[in-house]
Amino acid sequence: MAALRWGICSAGKVSHDFLVGLKALPETSHSILAVAARSLESAQAFATKHSIPQAYGSYEELAKDPQLDVIYIGTITPSHLSCAKMMVEAGKAVLCEKPLTMNSEETKQLIAFAREKNVFLMEAIWMRFFPAMFELRRLIASGSIGDINYVNVSFGFRLKPEARGLIDPKLGGGATLCIGVYAISFTSMVFGGEKPEKIHAEGTLSDEGTDNLAAVTITYPGGRIAQLSFSIKDTLPCEAFVYGTKGQLKVPKRFWCPTKLETPEGTKEFPLPKPYQPSEPTNFTNSVGMCYEAEEIRRCLQEGKKESDIMPLNETQLVADIMDDIMKQLGVIYFK
Amino acid sequence: MAALRWGICSAGKVSHDFLVGLKALPETSHSILAVAARSLESAQAFATKHSIPQAYGSYEELAKDPQLDVIYIGTITPSHLSCAKMMVEAGKAVLCEKPLTMNSEETKQLIAFAREKNVFLMEAIWMRFFPAMFELRRLIASGSIGDINYVNVSFGFRLKPEARGLIDPKLGGGATLCIGVYAISFTSMVFGGEKPEKIHAEGTLSDEGTDNLAAVTITYPGGRIAQLSFSIKDTLPCEAFVYGTKGQLKVPKRFWCPTKLETPEGTKEFPLPKPYQPSEPTNFTNSVGMCYEAEEIRRCLQEGKKESDIMPLNETQLVADIMDDIMKQLGVIYFK
Known part of the structure; x- marks a missing residue:
């Protein structure tokens, strides 16, 4: 299988750390192709920092980018439902930060939608993949x-x-x-x-x-x-x-x-993997360990799984x- | 004040450890004069082991011993109420192992009885005196x-x-x-x-x-x-x-x-006091620290306190x- 092609939705702190994790994995397995933020300026700054080829000033553009296999959603929780639906609608596999949504009802909606569209969806409980x-x-x-x-x-x-x-x-x-x-x-x-x-x-x-x-x-x-x-x-x-x-x-x-x-x-x-740039600061402890969930996504998509x-x-x-x-x-x- | 004169009610494991604590204190402050068990034989064995002058084969005899100021009750919990009442009735101050009794109703009874008789009573929550x-x-x-x-x-x-x-x-x-x-x-x-x-x-x-x-x-x-x-x-x-x-x-x-x-x-x-015989084994961890509650009893009785x-x-x-x-x-x- 070719490298999994990632798009990053939101250029905040947790997205930064997720990238530190992703970049600890071989480029032949995971490539990071685009990032979107609510302002083009911050998407561009993030793209430059992380050497991401494409920056978008809206999540819609990210959803429409035909190169992408999977979207990591690192927005604030109240935006998870709308962002994740948008990506699922566009046929992108979704790894969405925890908690998946704001409540049980939204979660039910989102899961039903992903199943209806036959698209992969997972809550980013990275803990489970250590x-x-x-x-x-x-x-x-x-x-x-x-x-x-x-x-x-x-x-x-x-x-x-x-x-x-x-x-x-x-x-x-x-x-x-x-x-x-x-x-x-x-x-x-x-x-x-x-x-x-x-x-x-x-x-x-x-x-x-x-x-x-x-x-x-x-x-x-x-x-x-x-x-x-x-x-x-x-x-x-x-x-x-x-x-x-x-x-x-x-x-x-x-x-x-x-x-x-x-x-x-x-x-x-169980020592953590070495980050690509050991000196790069992260916002959260041990967040290079987010690579484990990224690898799980790759395994799942390789096997054609929807969850x-x-x-x-x-x-x-x-x-x-x-x-x-x-x-x-x-x-x-x-x-x- | 002369040394506090202790009687020990029950020759079990916790009484053993309480004595290890008592003996860490100066003899001029605490003297151990008698022990009672349900059988004279075990009281005598315990008395010999701990150099206690008097052994009794019943708790009644301990209660009647006119030399004693205070009784330590180390029996099993279901016996606490009857033993403590007997000692209070005889006018002895009582330090009774935890829990004071089997339930709220018995505790109410015992406290009321000690107050009525104007006799000192305390539950042996040694923890609080460290x-x-x-x-x-x-x-x-x-x-x-x-x-x-x-x-x-x-x-x-x-x-x-x-x-x-x-x-x-x-x-x-x-x-x-x-x-x-x-x-x-x-x-x-x-x-x-x-x-x-x-x-x-x-x-x-x-x-x-x-x-x-x-x-x-x-x-x-x-x-x-x-x-x-x-x-x-x-x-x-x-x-x-x-x-x-x-x-x-x-x-x-x-x-x-x-x-x-x-x-x-x-x-x-907060290091523990040195036991009188450092080699003496105890049944419970740090039990030489039971000396702290014994000292509290001495302070209370010196000041004429009932609790x-x-x-x-x-x-x-x-x-x-x-x-x-x-x-x-x-x-x-x-x-x-």
Whole structure:
């Protein structure tokens, strides 16, 4: 197969980091052909910085570019639905940043649309494609820690003044949507995409009406329990624990981009790939690891798949349903 | 004041460890005069081992011994109420192992009885008297971490076959009573003995009907939240975190007998006192630190107090109420 031809939708921070990941992969596998932003100026600046041949001042132009196989959507969350629909409509495979959309209803719409158009779609939960997570799933599936009865995940940091966007409802802010999605997706992965029996959430809201902190208990059939916490005002441990009847696994800080896994046999190391330019600064920790999800897209498209088995659309929907439930219980502005 | 004259009620494991703590203190402050067990034989063996002058084959004889100022009760939990009442009736000050009794109603009875008889009573939550906990309370009171909005505590270990008593209802087993009491008492201490607004618990039961695992969310007025977990089947981190608007504190493993405190200024160390016989094995970790609560009893009795300000009876009652609520929600056998 020829190199996968990428278009990048939005020239923001996360798109920058995604490119750092993409460029860690061989050019013969992934080529980056175009970038679009809402202003041509910022698209051009981004294109120059990353040596991308084509810059567009609108997402429509990107959608129409016939050279592209797949679009990475790195816009703010409230724009995900419209951008992703536009790309799907144009027949482009889509890798869309997490959370896939703002809520369960939008997610349902988008998934239905992609299926109707027979176009590949995946939520960019890069966490699931780290080698440490493949090993975690392998150990769970092998029965090495027995039956899983308890999961505990925390994700939290103290909001920096420049990151106020994380609490702004116009930008899709809030602890659940911005970071809780990882803790929930981790839990769902461990429990094999099973539907929870009960969800209980307590939390606090920002002045803007988004959630600052959520303390969540998810109960699965048979009394299996997950206890999660996400905060954008407190620095939580950011670890994930999986407890089974025969032993336990720990994904140490930071569980959503892990390079280590603690198992009953000891700690296993999974070093990150070397970035193309080791000196290039990134906005988020370990983001060169976004290359793993890019490789997954390539595998899927090579095999003619319309979704990934590792981050399937039904599970993206389930996580969106859980997030809706949590935010409703907390009284988040999106559900007022 | 002359040395405080101790009698020991029950010659079990925890009484052994309490003596290791007591003997780390000067004999001029604490003298150990008598021990009682249900059989004279085991009382005598214990007395010989610990050089205690008097051994009794019944708790009644201990209660009647006119030399004693204070009785340490180390029996199994279902016996706490009757033993403590007997000692209070005889006018002895009482330090009773945690949990004070089996439930809220018994605790109410016992506290009322001690108050009626004007006799000192304290639940042996030794955790609260560690120097690290004095420093934690000082830092919280000084406002150094701002207003507290979130607390997270875990306490759990994988049950060893010889510790099956921890799940036996006849012995007062169950995760909440045996170890959860510490996590709840820690939380209550941090929130100054305030009454919770709401309690939510999920968990799993043993075949015996006691609780194996509890995942608890306690909500305090103003949206302040505590998230707790206790397990006697999983090895949890056993750490306690206190998150404030200006910073956070961590009591590292094991939070209930801590020698360290992590503060925004760095980690502070609080080494344990040297035991009288450094080679003497103990049954529980850091149990020489039980000397701190023994010293508190001495201070209280010297000042003519009938209860401790640091572990007050109203708070023991509050914690008992919370434990009842949790165990009711889990369907623990005691509440069936």
